[in-house]
Amino acid sequence: MPDLDRERLLGARRLHREVFSVEAGAVAFAPGRVNLMGDHTDYNGGLVLPIAIDLGTTVAASRRDDNRIVVHSVHSNSTVSEDLNALDPLTDNGWAAYVYGSYAAAVRRGWFTGGVSLSIQGDLPLGAGLSSSASLECAVLVALLGFNHYWVAGDISKEDVALAAQEAEHLFAHVPCGIMDQSASMRSLEGTALMLDSRTLCADHVDLCLEQNGLAILLIDTNAHHELNDGGYASRRSQCDDAANRLGVDVLAEASDDGALASLPDPLNRRARHVVSEHARVRATVSAFATGDLGALGELFAASHASLSQDFEVSCLELDIVAAAAPRAGAVGARMTGGGFGGSVVAIVRPADIDAIAAEVLRDLVSAGCAAPTFRLVQPGAGARLLSRP
Ligand code: GLA
Secondary structure, three states, X not given: OOHHHHHHHHHHHHHHHHHHOOOOOEEEEEEEEEEOOOOOOHHHOOEEOEEEEEEEEEEEEEEOOOOEEEEXXXXXXXXXXXXXXXXXOOOOOXXXXXXXXXXXXXHHOOOOOOOEEEEEEEOOOOOOOOOHHHHHHHHHHHHHHOOOHHHHOOOXXXXXXXXHHHHHHHHHOOOOOOXXXXXXXXXXXXXXXXXXXXXXXXXXXXXXXXXXXXXXXXXXXXXXXXXXHHOHHHHHHHHHHHHHHHHOOOOHHHOOOHHHHHOOOOOHHHHHHHHHHHHHHHHHHHHHHHHOOHHHHHHHHHHHHHHHHHHOOOOOHHHHHHHHHHHHOOXXXXXXXXXXXXXXXXXXXXXXXXXXXXXXXXXXXXXXXXXXXXEEEEOOEOOOEEEEOO
């Protein structure tokens, strides 16, 4: 087990003992993700290209004799609890909605029954567009599955767990998300990106050839934080559904009639143009990485950011400033990543250029009156895993 996972395991056991005065039965870790290409394509049947990162959520679980789910979160510094028969998707449970929803999804599938105590901690910044909610859902589900011999034997697929996590988010957090984040958290393999077809759920584990091309992935968190359940995300999704209906296609990502697209009323024409072009950019990005065509990579990242900002209108001032400043200071490419309305920019960089890029980004943000960003180097990490089981 890698050192970081060992530390997570020891920390999770310690916390669980302190909070519940019992030993943890199962401990699970599930990562957040950074999407490299293909945003707002996953609920349109399109391709996405996320990597899991080595930041995420650790959940420890132990069985209870009563009929309750009791949850402690270090981040919110609080413990909440609910009767298992009273779990209600319509109650506003704040952060606990993700946990209750994941528990309910596990129970509905017969993966777990009975009372449970859960303790939760993590190192993923919330609201940074790194999928902290999917990481929480997946960590809860894998911790519960730690008690299930079908999971341990490999008889329950990671794809099914990702779908259960998505169901939790739809029903309990009321975010009509796609399947990218939960898939990245569950299905990623270390050292590779996950090229996922969100319609078929078929996935390829893609080597980005970062080392051969002398590249690194720099994440620039604008610290302008976003909430996906405040309406903008849901409204984009329903505009896409509307566009697909008007075009008479099941999958907006594969609408191919340019004339029909252009004749949609504004803003549906721009929403559709983003989805179709972004879907095509995913394969092109995979080949640009594979062939080391850095010029093409830069153009794809720039086109993606422009499309998300102008056609899909999910960017914001901070993201636009960073996506423009980083390439000017030497980044190979930079684009916003994830749902948008705040969050992070992902930049492909040569390590020697990082200081210059950071200085330029900081200068531009500060002179526009924005907060200082946080810079992190990230690597394609492994998907969710059990760190211990009963
Ligand atoms: C959020 C959603 C994902 C996806 C992205 C945008 O992260 O959870 O399903 O739609 O936004 O690509």
